[in-house]
Amino acid sequence: MRIGVYKTILLSGILINLWACDDKPPVEEQPLVFSTLKASRYSILAGDTTRIQATASGYAITYHWQVEKGDLLGSGTEVIYVATPCTIGENPISCTVIDGYNRQESKQVVITVF
Amino acid sequence: MRKGTVLILLLGLPQFLSGQCFTSAGNPVGGSGNIGTLDKKNLSVVTYYQHSLSDRYFEGHQILDQGIISSADFNLAGMLLAYGITNKLTLEGEAGYFINKTKHYSIPEGFSLKGSGFTNGVISAKYLVYYNPGSKVEFSAAGGLKFPFTPNTQRINHVRLPFDLQPSTNALGAVIQAFLIKQHSLTGMRYFLYSRLEINGMNRDGYRSGNSLSTSLFLSRHLIRTSNWPVSGTAILQLRNELRGVSYIFEETEPSSGSVKFFLSPQLNLAFHEKWNLSVLADIPLYQHYRNIQLANRIGFSVILVKPIEL
Numbered sequence: 001m002r003i004g005v006y007k008t009i010l011l012s013g014i015l016i017n018l019w020a021c022d023d024k025p026p027v028e029e030q031p032l033v034f035s036t037l038k039a040s041r042y043s044i045l046a047g048d049t050t051r052i053q054a055t056a057s058g059y060a061i062t063y064h065w066q067v068e069k070g071d072l073l074g075s076g077t078e079v080i081y082v083a084t085p086c087t088i089g090e091n092p093i094s095c096t097v098i099d100g101y102n103r104q105e106s107k108q109v110v111i112t113v114f
Numbered sequence: 115m116r117k118g119t120v121l122i123l124l125l126g127l128p129q130f131l132s133g134q135c136f137t138s139a140g141n142p143v144g145g146s147g148n149i150g151t152l153d154k155k156n157l158s159v160v161t162y163y164q165h166s167l168s169d170r171y172f173e174g175h176q177i178l179d180q181g182i183i184s185s186a187d188f189n190l191a192g193m194l195l196a197y198g199i200t201n202k203l204t205l206e207g208e209a210g211y212f213i214n215k216t217k218h219y220s221i222p223e224g225f226s227l228k229g230s231g232f233t234n235g236v237i238s239a240k241y242l243v244y245y246n247p248g249s250k251v252e253f254s255a256a257g258g259l260k261f262p263f264t265p266n267t268q269r270i271n272h273v274r275l276p277f278d279l280q281p282s283t284n285a286l287g288a289v290i291q292a293f294l295i296k297q298h299s300l301t302g303m304r305y306f307l308y309s310r311l312e313i314n315g316m317n318r319d320g321y322r323s324g325n326s327l328s329t330s331l332f333l334s335r336h337l338i339r340t341s342n343w344p345v346s347g348t349a350i351l352q353l354r355n356e357l358r359g360v361s362y363i364f365e366e367t368e369p370s371s372g373s374v375k376f377f378l379s380p381q382l383n384l385a386f387h388e389k390w391n392l393s394v395l396a397d398i399p400l401y402q403h404y405r406n407i408q409l410a411n412r413i414g415f416s417v418i419l420v421k422p423i424e425l
Contacts, residue, residue, distance in 0.1 A: 047182045064269075069368075072276075084183070086369045086407075
């Protein structure tokens with residue numbers, strides 16, 4: 001009987017510890033700061049590439065990229081923009097940074113393709 | 115009575131996606147379908163596999179030097195189910211799955227981008243408009259709904275794939291088809307004329323694939339007609355024209371979209387005990403004309419397996 005009680009207490013303790021170790025954000029929220037979005041070259045020829053780099057800080061941030069015309073290679077803080085033949089003109093590339101609190105900030109760079 | 119027309123042909127059809135700079139590898143140049151309607155309570159199960167390769171750029175109808183994409187290819191598996199509600203009305207459902215849609219880039223880093231997933235589905239009703247048993251002429255027409263399995267575009271590691279690598283249009287659309295069949299009993303020759311119009315809507319990301327019209331002329335002839343043999347064969351030659359309209363991003367014209375293509379597709383169809391049909395087909399581009407610069411078709415092939423079932 002007594003052993004059963006001890007087991008229950010022990011099991012409860014383990015469960016509480018597991019719950020406490022759950023991947024929760026820190027109590028003190030880190031601010032989300034999206035500092036810069038830069039391209040290595042802002043004007044390129046069709047068939048060429050340029051690197052786009054995002055700098056941000058915050059809790060568990062992810063980088064979400066998209067472009068209407070042309071292709072983006074890679075992921076995370078840096079992508080390569082590929083100017084496929086249909087991209088002649090101005091091409092806005094947007095990057096949205098989302099943190100672990102689901103807050104988000106977006107920036108855009110425009111690559112001109114000749 | 116019309117079982118002879120339930121021959122499965124590889125039709126120059128479903129443009130699951132009209133790509134921007136990359137129409138070919140993003141667009142199956144064939145699919146499978148029944149020619150004509152099925153008899154009442156007949157079910158036809160069609161499965162197919164397609165491969166297509168594009169590795170050259172065209173500007174207009176001129177081949178250009180190698181571009182930034184060295185090659186693109188897709189592998190697609192699909193299924194079509196058809197059921198004869200009455201002798202005049204057949205219901206059809208079709209869908210496919212892109213095992214891959216891949217672009218390989220000729221840049222020092224050597225990247226490639228790959229999409230995969232379900233194509234649009236199509237549900238359609240086909241009606242036998244005219245059938246003359248004397249002259250063996252048959253005309254049927256079909257109309258249907260093209261729908262996406264998801265409205266969301268595909269992202270890999272939080273980066274949206276180019277529209278031409280998306281496995282579906284992510285938008286609703288419509289499909290209209292017409293079939294004209296003429297048979298010659300004495301010579302064993304059959305002639306088919308098939309047209310398919312696909313109209314695409316705009317997806318959530320503002321992209322609207324160009325509409326397409328595909329028209330195919332088929333000539334078919336029996337090769338083996340011996341009752342002792344468990345296998346009968348049919349040779350089919352298809353000449354296909356594909357017109358693809360321009361695509362739009364937020365109603366702005368996509369500069370490198372829209373094309374006119376002609377394909378020659380030789381096909382061999384084998385029927386085993388009249389219970390299973392196996393077809394192999396090659397897609398050979400005869401003439402291609404693209405609006406501005408686009409990646410163009412090189413070659414494609416398909417394998418189709420068909421099981422007709424009488425319920």
